[in-house]
Amino acid sequence: MLFLFQLPEDILYLILSYLDCKALNSLSQVCKKIYYFTSRDAVWRRIAKECINTGINRQGTDLFSRIPLKDRVKVSQNWRRGKCRRDAVLKWKNNLLPWIQLDSGVLYLSQAADIRVYQLRADGGGLKRKPVAVFSGHQEDVCRFVLTDTHLVSAGGDGKIILHQRRSSFSVEFSAHNQEVNCIDSKGGIIVSGSRDRTARVWSLSSNRLGECLHTIPTLDRVWSVAISPSQSSFVTGTACCGHVAPLRIWDLESCQQLLCLGSDFRRGAGVLDMVFESPSTLLSCGYDTYIRYWDLRVSSGKCVMEWEEPHDSALYCVQSDGNHMIASGSSYYGVVRLWDKRQSHCLQTFSLSSPTSSPVYCLRFNTTHLFAALASALYALDFKAPELRGRK
Numbered sequence: 001m002l003f004l005f006q007l008p009e010d011i012l013y014l015i016l017s018y019l020d021c022k023a024l025n026s027l028s029q030v031c032k033k034i035y036y037f038t039s040r041d042a043v044w045r046r047i048a049k050e051c052i053n054t055g056i057n058r059q060g061t062d063l064f065s066r067i068p069l070k071d072r073v074k075v076s077q078n079w080r081r082g083k084c085r086r087d088a089v090l091k092w093k094n095n096l097l098p099w100i101q102l103d104s105g106v107l108y109l110s111q112a113a114d115i116r117v118y119q120l121r122a123d124g125g126g127l128k129r130k131p132v133a134v135f136s137g138h139q140e141d142v143c144r145f146v147l148t149d150t151h152l153v154s155a156g157g158d159g160k161i162i163l164h165q166r167r168s169s170f171s172v173e174f175s176a177h178n179q180e181v182n183c184i185d186s187k188g189g190i191i192v193s194g195s196r197d198r199t200a201r202v203w204s205l206s207s208n209r210l211g212e213c214l215h216t217i218p219t220l221d222r223v224w225s226v227a228i229s230p231s232q233s234s235f236v237t238g239t240a241c242c243g244h245v246a247p248l249r250i251w252d253l254e255s256c257q258q259l260l261c262l263g264s265d266f267r268r269g270a271g272v273l274d275m276v277f278e279s280p281s282t283l284l285s286c287g288y289d290t291y292i293r294y295w296d297l298r299v300s301s302g303k304c305v306m307e308w309e310e311p312h313d314s315a316l317y318c319v320q321s322d323g324n325h326m327i328a329s330g331s332s333y334y335g336v337v338r339l340w341d342k343r344q345s346h347c348l349q350t351f352s353l354s355s356p357t358s359s360p361v362y363c364l365r366f367n368t369t370h371l372f373a374a375l376a377s378a379l380y381a382l383d384f385k386a387p388e389l390r391g392r393k
């Protein structure tokens with residue numbers, strides 16, 4: 001052993017990086033010096049890439065580099081086993097269709113016509129009940145909203161889009177659609193919106209062209225979801241699958257020409273409710289067809305390459321990914337949240353948050369330690385960090 005630790009450090013790390021979790025944990029208990037060596041990220045990177053939700057994406061990029069990988073691997077095992085503390089961190093009286101976004105240290109939650117910002121507790125135990133900011137202006141409920149570095153862009157049942165400056169009270173609103181704006185995304189100075197009025201529209205975020213519609217795309221169907229590609233060259237519309245034969249269409253962001261049309265074998269009404277890009281050429285979708293689907297969007301080969309079936313045959317309202325192996329989905333009944341490992345076909349864990357009453361999971365977001373799920377009358381937090389230390393009260 002002594003000889004081993006006289007090796008040059010980079011060679012030592014290389015050797016240690018071939019060990020598995022169990023061996024590393026045993027080795028770390030030998031002495032202080034070895035504990036130090038076996039705690040370094042370099043030793044855990046290979047393992048962390050194979051585990052679910054450690055913050056390392058498929059390309060190997062580390063999204064949470066300030067937290068030691070060793071700790072994240074440990075928490076990952078709680079995700080896999082479904083070990084967490086579960087709390088309703090916020091409740092309200094009337095049934096709503098809330099939407100959420102997480103941003104460093106705060107959670108944005110739409111409740112009826114307002115979007116409130118709640119501070120997350122530093123100890124991870126939930127959130128502070130009094131909002132630190134409120135963004136308002138819609139005459140009807142907010143349907144969805146998105147955060148950019150500078151703006152909060154909200155879409156309302158009143159047909160309006162409102163651009164709120166995040167760090168001031170300044171906002172600009174404009175009439176965007178003839179009916180509800182069901183969905184919205186924004187990237188690289190562009191907004192894409194989709195509506196019940198059967199159009200998707202492209203807008204500029206630049207101050208001299210605000211509210212000017214750059215393109216209107218007739219979709220023949222209500223638009224339930226939109227997502228701009230990470231490469232910012234195209235966007236996807238998820239539609240109702242009633243008037244048009246396929247619910248997923250990819251459009252060139254500049255010309256708004258259709259590049260690809262997917263899901264033409266879907267049954268009528270199998271609309272797409274939520275989508276998330278994993279890379280410029282891969283997309284996850286979910287909706288009324290009760291499947292999570294993984295799409296290859298390359299124009300030459302566009303097709304569904306993997307699918308996971310909701311075991312209770314309920315619609316899926318929302319989907320999120322860790323960018324690597326884990327998917328989380330929210331169902332239409334009993335507040336069912338499921339965790340999936342992409343490498344297996346059956347789901348890994350199921351949490352029924354609203355049972356015995358039923359509510360859809362309208363939106364969910366997670367980071368490496370917490371999952372937040374927004375239901376009709378409550379916001380739930382699942383804390384995977386230290387479930388054994390903090391028992392349920």
Ligand SMILES: *[C@@H]1O[C@H](CO)[C@@H](O)[C@H](O)[C@H]1NC(C)=O
Nearest residue numbers: 064120121122124367369370
């Ligand atoms: C994840 O969210 C919780 C929410 O309370 C927060 O305490 C924690 O710091 C977040 N973790 C990361 C890695 O951002």
